[in-house]
Amino acid sequence: MRKLRYQVACSLDGYIAGAQDEFDWIVEEPSFDFEALHAQFDTIVMGRRTYEIVHAMGERFPGKRVIVASKSLRQEEHPEVEVVGEELEARVRELREQPGLDIWLYGGGELFSKLLGWGLVDTVEPAIIPILLGGGVPLLASSGVRQRLELTSHKVYPSGMVLLAYKVRGARE
């Protein structure tokens, strides 16, 4: 079965973007194989804020289905993606049941919180960058809901980046 995986760069103090949405703190890691990572997914799910940031940065995802969770974006103005509003839970559930490569939860913390609450997240895979940001966009939006994890792998890179992978306890096998 395909998995929904939250793969994201994160500061040691738990932020996925700076207070002004900046990403300039993410260190270069030449030994990390981004191509191999991208090749594991055919579908990407992201929140509206993440979408606006990556879109403004000119990032595109050729050959992948991109779902943007938003109740305010208008589909006809964003033909390159699939805008999903109220029906988000049902749509993600359906996609997760379909055959295919894994689904990449690309960001951010609000969407992660919702999907986690619905039991739709299989793994959490933060790449911890050696920096403290002292503020910004949290890895997980404040929800008050605890979630036990199971560490399944770890890898340390020359830059000091630590890639951790966890299985969400209670997620399907």
Next chain:
Amino acid sequence: MRKLRYQVACSLDGYIAGAQDEFDWIVEEPSFDFEALHAQFDTIVMGRRTYEIVHAMGERFPGKRVIVASKSLRQEEHPEVEVVGEELEARVRELREQPGLDIWLYGGGELFSKLLGWGLVDTVEPAIIPILLGGGVPLLASSGVRQRLELTSHKVYPSGMVLLAYKVRGARE
């Protein structure tokens, strides 16, 4: 020279205590040598909130000098510790210059933020517990100040706890 080290258990989303100051989420890790950890320090520095929590839990630190950063606690009511108020920066700077074992920054995030701003923290050593808390007391109080770190060691424990150690960039050698 002795070091001031922030050694603390932390959730994957960057909290050192739950929203009600709880610590029950910190998993048992029988293979972790707490005695060896304690033996590296002769001085402990903590914030007032951390002190009240550990004191209420009955935790004492025999044989160690314990400094509590607080402008409200009255020294005569807490003879077992040294209460330091306005003169915190000077006092910690002085202790750090003295010979001795390392100084343990025991918590919490507010005190860490202050000491980091004053350039008095040498290392950050979080033990990342495999859990998401979705809220609580942050590892680092929101300060907006970025701090680059250098990964110096990592160790993975059977429970899934990941102990990371970082040198604060720019801290003295």
